[in-house]
Amino acid sequence: MRSRDDDVRRGAAVERALATRVCGMGGRLDDPPGSIDDALAAVDAAFGERMARRLERFASVLEGTFVWTRDADGFLWLGRLTGPWRYDASPEASAVDLGHVRACDWLDHPVDPAAVPPGVQEAFARGGRNWQSITRADTARLTADVWWSRRGA
Template identity: 55%
Template sequence: MTDPVYRAPIPVYRAPMRSRRDDVPAGLAVERALDLGCCGFGGRLDPPPADLAEALTATAFTYDARTARRLQRFAEVPVGAFVWTREPDGPYYLGRLKGGWQYDASPAAAAADLVHVRPCDWSRSPIPESAVPGGTVLTFARGGRNFQRTNDAATEVETARLWAGVPNDRQ
């Protein structure tokens, strides 16, 4: 008999993708992210940064140090981490990060306020709220616009099980 192999839990994040700008329609960033296979948030920089270090410096200067730290944490999330998003007061989608930080300088990204992005595989169909882990539902119920980790072991286990059974961009 062999010992079971311990696998560290895969982290789970809430990605509301809601703009802080008043001129961006609610849900536009989520729609764009699902269509393009990405996950992220806003914070347009002019000129567009060439790399993450430049983006962090420009973000601290244009916005503030707190926003730059938020960007740094987003860029450091491991590839393979799970992300949940939700259309405004609508269905949930489950995704999995598949690449590193990029800056999208396109006019469409600026219009949706979704410029700091990472490639992401998303579930092809929405996940019914009844199937969404309770920890995820709670993080969205609190509100807020920040990308943040859901620190709940049950949510990590439930999310991994759910991912294994839903059609997504990786299949």
């Protein structure tokens, strides 16, 4: 959830996402889209096909999917998507470039570094600002273990 706009303070979008219980990505649009199809067309026109494909992947992930993010202090947070894509056209969302969002149930505290699955650590070590899938075989199971140990079974 790191903006590609270097004028946005690092960590601002994550702070907003945790506070408003969303997961999202940037790509400010002048005219708020009424549907994901409208958003994909507008993002393609404004930012290019690669970003539109990232948005499409983000919007199409199933509810219940686990997501990880890193805050400005380097702490990792675990959440679970609970709603469909929507566009947040509020000035607050625009200020941190977090307009394309989905409802997300975040844990109340960052995950202890020792409990973060190796696949998650490896993905964040690569850097980047993209919505990405973590493909290491054990990551899904280990992530679910962290979730249920923190949330209760």
